[in-house]
Amino acid sequence: MTTIAAHGLEVSLGGTPVIAALDLVVDPGTFTCIVGPNGAGKTTLMQCLAGELEPTAGSTTIGGVIPTEVSVPERALIRAFLAQEERPDIPYRVIDVVRFGTHLSILDEEGQQAIVDNAMSSVEIDHLAQRRVASLSGGERRRVALARTFAQDADVLLLDEPTESLDLGHADTVMRLAWQTAQQGRTVIATSHDLNLAARHADRIVVLSGGSIAADGDPKEVLTPALLSEVYHCRVRVLPHPEHGRPVIFL
Amino acid sequence: MLASKPPVVVALVGLVAVLVTVVIAVGVGSTTVAPLDVLRVLADHVLPFDVASSPIADPIIWNIRLPRVLTAFAAGAALGMGGVALQGLFRNPVADPQLVGLSATSAIGVMIGLWIGWEAGGPVAGILGGVVAGILGASAVRWIATSTQGDPSRFILAGIGFGVAVSAMVAAAAIAIHDPRVPDVPFWFVGGLGASTWGTVLWTTLFAGASLLVVWRFARRLDVFSLGMASARHLGIDVAVVTTATLMSVGAGVGAAVGAAGVIAFVGLVAAHGARALVGDHHRTSLPAGFVLGGMFLVTADAMGRVIGGRFEVPVGLVTAAIGGPFLLWLIVRRRLGT
Numbered sequence: 001m002t003t004i005a006a007h008g009l010e011v012s013l014g015g016t017p018v019i020a021a022l023d024l025v026v027d028p029g030t031f032t033c034i035v036g037p038n039g040a041g042k043t044t045l046m047q048c049l050a051g052e053l054e055p056t057a058g059s060t061t062i063g064g065v066i067p068t069e070v071s072v073p074e075r076a077l078i079r080a081f082l083a084q085e086e087r088p089d090i091p092y093r094v095i096d097v098v099r100f101g102t103h104l105s106i107l108d109e110e111g112q113q114a115i116v117d118n119a120m121s122s123v124e125i126d127h128l129a130q131r132r133v134a135s136l137s138g139g140e141r142r143r144v145a146l147a148r149t150f151a152q153d154a155d156v157l158l159l160d161e162p163t164e165s166l167d168l169g170h171a172d173t174v175m176r177l178a179w180q181t182a183q184q185g186r187t188v189i190a191t192s193h194d195l196n197l198a199a200r201h202a203d204r205i206v207v208l209s210g211g212s213i214a215a216d217g218d219p220k221e222v223l224t225p226a227l228l229s230e231v232y233h234c235r236v237r238v239l240p241h242p243e244h245g246r247p248v249i250f251l
Numbered sequence: 252m253l254a255s256k257p258p259v260v261v262a263l264v265g266l267v268a269v270l271v272t273v274v275i276a277v278g279v280g281s282t283t284v285a286p287l288d289v290l291r292v293l294a295d296h297v298l299p300f301d302v303a304s305s306p307i308a309d310p311i312i313w314n315i316r317l318p319r320v321l322t323a324f325a326a327g328a329a330l331g332m333g334g335v336a337l338q339g340l341f342r343n344p345v346a347d348p349q350l351v352g353l354s355a356t357s358a359i360g361v362m363i364g365l366w367i368g369w370e371a372g373g374p375v376a377g378i379l380g381g382v383v384a385g386i387l388g389a390s391a392v393r394w395i396a397t398s399t400q401g402d403p404s405r406f407i408l409a410g411i412g413f414g415v416a417v418s419a420m421v422a423a424a425a426i427a428i429h430d431p432r433v434p435d436v437p438f439w440f441v442g443g444l445g446a447s448t449w450g451t452v453l454w455t456t457l458f459a460g461a462s463l464l465v466v467w468r469f470a471r472r473l474d475v476f477s478l479g480m481a482s483a484r485h486l487g488i489d490v491a492v493v494t495t496a497t498l499m500s501v502g503a504g505v506g507a508a509v510g511a512a513g514v515i516a517f518v519g520l521v522a523a524h525g526a527r528a529l530v531g532d533h534h535r536t537s538l539p540a541g542f543v544l545g546g547m548f549l550v551t552a553d554a555m556g557r558v559i560g561g562r563f564e565v566p567v568g569l570v571t572a573a574i575g576g577p578f579l580l581w582l583i584v585r586r587r588l589g590t
Contacts, residue, residue: 052485076487087342087479091532100475104487145482152486 001028002078002155004049004187008058011044011211018044019055019211026189026204028155031182033198034191036208037232042191043084045208046160049189050081062156073104080152082159086145090133094125094144097133101151119150122177124170138165146174150181157181159190163197175201195249199223200241207231223247253540254531261530265543272547273324276554277316281562284308284316293317322447322455323553323567324546326512327522329459329504330354331545334519335526335537336466336501339473340494341396343403345582347520347575348505351392351410353385354516355417357502357509358439360384362421364510369432375450378510382458385506389498401480418514434513441568442513444553455511462504463542469493470534477532515568517575518545518552524582 004026011019019041026032034042047053048060051067059066062078070078080101090097098120102112120126123143128136133144142165149157159178163171171194179201182188192198198205199219207215207222209231215222220240228236228249238247253261274293278284284292284305291304292312330348337346337353348354364372364380372379395413399405422439437443466473472493475483480490508515522545523537529544530536552570559565 050485052481072484072489073487076485081485083481083485085479086482087477089342090477091527092474092477096474096533097478100478100486103471103475148486 001185002063002187003027004060004062004079004156004158004189006045006049006058006060009045009048009055009060010057011041011048011053012056013044017211019048022058022211022213024206024213024216026187028187029182029185030203031179031188031190031201032204032206033202034189034206034208035193035195035198036214040208040231041211042208043160044211046081046158046189046191047083050079050158051075052081052083076104076152076154078154079156079158080149080154082145082149082157082162084160084164086141088134088138088141092133093129094131094133094136095120095129097144098125098147098151101148102153105153115153116147116151119147122150123147123174139167139170142166143170143174150177155186157186157188159188161192162190163192163194171197172200179203195223195228195247199247199249200244219247220245223249253529254533254536258536261536261540265540269324269543269547272550273320276320276323276550277312279554280316280557282311284312318449318452319444319447319553320550321452322511323444323549325452325455325459326444326508326515327518327549327552328542328546329455329462329508330515330518331522331526331548332459332463332466332519332538332542333501333505333508334521334523334545335534335541336473336497337519338523339476339534339537340497341401341403341406342477342479343406344524345403345407345520345579347517347523348501348508349414349514349516349518350407350520350579352395352414352417353388353392353502353505354509354514355414355421356388356391357381357385357506358418358421358514360387360506361510362424362433365432365434366428366430373450374446374448374511375454378451378454378458378507381506381508381510382503383506385502385504385509386499387502388506389495389502392502393494393498437566438513440514441566441572442515443566443568444512447511451511455507458507459504459542462500462507463538465500466497467535467538469497470538473497473534474532512549513568515549515571517571517579518549520582521571521575521578522548524578 006024009019009022048055054068067075098116105112123146125143162174175197178188205219205222214231215227225238238249241248274286274289278286278289288308291302292309295302295304333348360380360383361377365377368376395409399409418439422436425433472488484490522541525544526537526540530540553567556565556567556570
């Protein structure tokens with residue numbers, strides 16, 4: 001049960017402010033989605049939360065630990081981080097790459113295999129296990145990377161654009177999986193450009209704009225036409241979904 | 252492919268292949284000795300009882316050919332394993348100790364070692380100098396890799412340019428010094444195993460073996476490097492530690508190889524691709540396979556040089572270049588065509 005937080009976070013890249021005085025606390029057992037337009041600072045915030053980027057000012061913590069102040073292996077034990085970029089020319093089979101996620105595991109071979117099998121089945125890539133990653137489509141490779149991230153079996157999952165390149169069905173599966181993982185007591189944060197998927201699955205939505213939090217809370221309260229139109233600089237409409245009542249966003 | 256076979260079978264196949272290669276290579280040259288006679292001489296020296304062997308063949312094999320072949324094997328093994336490690340580390344299919352400039356930096360140490368240490372250690376002084384320079388040269392390779400920002404073509408081109416420039420300086424120094432302790436120009440471009448002794452066998456084997464053992468400890472982490480440095484770090488791999496330790500270990504092995512055999516190109520390139528084709532991409536198996544194949548390749552190339560040239564042997568580096576050059580060309584063309 002690990003809380004992840006940012007306190008007075010400021011980041012400048014090449015002299016340009018990207019994140020400005022940002023405070024955020026995410027409790028275990030919740031699935032939080034960070035949304036916002038291009039350049040809002042979503043990836044930078046995720047890198048800081050993951051301990052992959054030293055902030056210009058302020059700090060981030062994972063369970064009270066400042067991630068940039070612990071060793072690289074220690075960091076990987078307390079959080080799993082799915083970044084946006086993955087190399088396409090990986091020479092290994094899918095099962096080998098998912099198993100990379102367990103390389104720090106203290107479990108025996110059987111225990112590690114169970115985690116790998118579970119991770120592959122949760123993102124529906126069991127049937128690809130023996131295929132070479134280089135032979136897969138972009139969406140399939142993204143699911144392999146996701147399975148590898150889940151195989152790290154960390155208490156905190158930071159997923160930067162997990163649904164990138166995924167078709168509608170698999171994107172829905174992945175977001176549901178993120179929510180289910182949070183229900184097990186883990187802390188899950190994902191960024192997304194798909195506001196509908198975020199609205200449907202996230203417990204909490206953080207809207208970033210210009211490196212600051214423009215809104216934060218329950219999807220129904222946060223995803224309003226006025227706020228989204230202002231943040232995305234276009235006219236956005238929002239209606240409640242006829243079945244589950246969550247916001248449906250369209251232009 | 253041997254990857255699907257049990258490790259014991261793979262090891263046995265490798266051992267038999269090495270023994271056959273060594274026995275044949277020891278027998279060929281200006282004086283040909285039949286494999287059975289070679290085995291008799293070896294048995295006579297190794298076994299605790301007398302074996303009837305040829306008194307003419309004995310000194311040729313035991314004092315000249317065997318040290319030369321075993322030195323070639325150890326040097327080739329270090330270069331072959333180095334090729335696998337460098338290709339894994341930099342995710343570059345054309346990386347090779349000579350092509351990235353590591354052999355050239357080692358050559359500086361070999362020359363200094365021979366010059367100042369010949370009286371104390373003979374050719375072994377060159378090996379020890381090469382090891383020191385190889386370890387230091389690892390930082391030069393790292394600098395080239397960092398400066399070329401992961402671009403495989405720029406990395407190799409910069410390595411070749413750097414390596415040729417340093418080799419040329421070393422060769423120029425050899426001419427200027429004009430000292431019998433320092434080998435002639437060909438040694439710094441196409442190698443040579445004529446000065447091999449049991450001392451060079453011992454020290455080259457020691458550093459080649461140690462290099463393999465250290466890098467093998469990072470085998471699984473080198474597999475993860477295939478995802479890219481950033482993803483490897485996200486998964487908890489201390490990229491700087493693995494890169495530094497691997498490069499320094501490879502540098503030590505390559506330094507010993509250059510000290511023993513001179514600057515020889517393409518061994519790592521050919522051995523690495525051969526190893527992966529035989530046992531797969533996992534470094535746990537491809538590193539030892541590259542070690543064995545590199546050794547066999549250099550032994551075979553040296554033997555071919557002796558057979559082709561007769562009394563005037565063809566330098567071993569010319570043979571490896573004749574094989575490795577077209578292979579490199581094929582690799583580059585194949586990659587450009589995207590097949």
